[in-house]
Amino acid sequence: MKFEDFGAERAVRKVLPRGLLGRSLLIVLIPMVLLQAVALQIFYGNHLSELSRRLAGGVAGEVGLMVGEIDAAPSSRAAITQQADQHFQFATSFLPGEVLRQLPRPDVPGPVDKDLAHALTVQLHRPFNVAWNALPGTIVINVQMPNGVLDIHVPRKRLYIGTFYLFLIWVIGSAALLFGVAALFLRTQVRGIRRLAAAAEAFGTGRDEGPIRPEGAIEVRRAATAFNRMRERLRRFLVQRTTMLAGVSHDLRTPLTRLRLALAMQPQIPAQDLADMTGDIEEMERLIAVYLNFARGEGSEQPVPSDIAVLLDDVCTAARRAGAKVSLDALPGLTATLRPEAMRRALTNLIDNARRHATRIWVSARLIGPRELQILIDDDGPGIPAIKRETLLRPFESEDPAGTGLGLTIASDIVIAHGGAIRLLDRPGGGLRIAINLPV
Structure with missing residues (x-):
């Protein structure tokens, strides 16, 4: 493996979660996000874009038709705008002597603003601007005329479709619901593994907290059941060993006590020899205690x-x-x-x-x-x-x-x-x- 590959692998490991729960949720989350992103791109990039172009083209065509009629018959401007408002759902007014001003770039999500601007450019061939947020629920289109500005209010609903927001809510809601269900399910599985690990650690350090309750998937339950059986066998073995060692201790110390008593009842033995033999018996008792402590471990x-x-x-x-x-x-x-x-x-x-x-x-x-x-x-x-x-x-x-x-x-x-x-x-x-x- 190259050094660069090893460095990239270490960087990925630092970013990835270290726990089983985090990694499992990541395995669920990544495919789900990719799938939802593909579905959103297919809908948003194709169907929605095409629909947006058609709606923007329709509104721009109506505006262009009205402006063209006014150019052809300036004296009939009021009648033309009245007919346009009635048939196209516009609210049009004329501002005599006004000069079109430059508006800031519209802050509108999606391609609707670009599609409308492009369609108006094709239809009008004259200066114009679009105010997206001037009035709630309304798009204001200002068109420069020879002797003033034509102010056209277009209902915003003519350029937007509600199904997109429903689709977006469905995508986000279904993803959140699936992720929540996966998190609850995986948390139950991981909790069983954590309890098993904690019980094994406690039992390994001598803290016998009793059998654990099997929970989670069948494999985790089998592991917990096997641990409980192992714990019971080890506990029974330790009890039997401790009982046996207590008997060994008694059996070995009884003859030593008799030897000590027999030596005390032999006055003819020189004092130095008696002290040496008594010291040997004490050393044997000490060695027995050491060996029993080693074999017994920490007891109960x-x-x-x-x-x-x-x-x-x-x-x-x-x-x-x-x-x-x-x-x-x-x-x-x-x-x-x-x-x-x-x-x-x-x-x-x-x-x-x-x-x-x-x-x-x-x-x-x-x-x-x-x-x-x-x-x-x-x-x-x-x-x-x-x-x-x-x-x-x-x-x-x-x-x-x-x-x-x-x-x-x-x-x-x-x-x-x-x-x-x-x-x-x-x-x-x-x-x-x-x-x-x-x-x-």
Whole structure:
């Protein structure tokens, strides 16, 4: 494709509507306008023009006949004009000593003015002018005579036909009616698609708003019904998985509790060995909790409007109690619809990871758009090479041999489930920057 063609295509895309409703209405509107334009051109350009020439020629012929009779018998001017008024529906008067003045160009739609002017030129062979708007419902024709001006009032209805306006009203009215019916019908179809998209987006971010009501065309109804069935299967699967994980958690922690109790009842074990074994049991319990949190995801917690500044303050306060040096800069009043406990767990994981590799941590939050906010977690640690950043967001990938490789993964899954995005970047001045973008 040539560069000029690509530029023209981009220009057309900017002009065209982006929504399905707008494009569908455009598909209906363009052929309808073209069809009506062709019909109007056929009627207006052929039939109406021919009729206009004939009507203008008839009036001009009558005026020319009257003027010719007056030229042939000037003394009978009054009788001639009286006969013309009676037979031609004129209202004629003579203005002795007057000189014809030039009138402005008539502001009359259509070819009637040109046709009448041309016909009068052919019939009279003398100066004249036509006043179209001097009197309501009347066209005034002034003809220069040897000793004055002949003032002729012609009824406007003799040059116009009412069927043209009826045809014009029919064309515009039928087009508007068809466009309105198409708009109402297409709006119903698009509304069903929009509701399906909104329900899918809400369900994908964990907001289970219940089944949607199928509406619109049969294809849209089938898609809505299929979505409801999929939603029910996924919901049932999540409930079964959560129930199973609760049983696994109980089954795994019960033997660990027995081991802890058995160790406490063995006084002959040296204190150091007892502490090491107890530490191993605690580490196993912690690992089980981490794995279960990863598998369980966000559970059944429902999104609610939350104050981001308050949430970040709670997380940073907990991190300071654990020994981290954390600074917080968040504007008050920042709110977003999210699962507070899930997001708290994600932020805690990220700050804990930063605390293990850095001495100072900076947390900030700000709006970056009308419907988007950004949370930044900066640290002064060694950072992460760009080639490894995508890998570390996968499960069980960690640069720390003692780590589980699930902290970043859990945080990433939670952020993505909220409809957001998480990126690992270089911090200006050295270290790692974690950027979290969330919809407001």
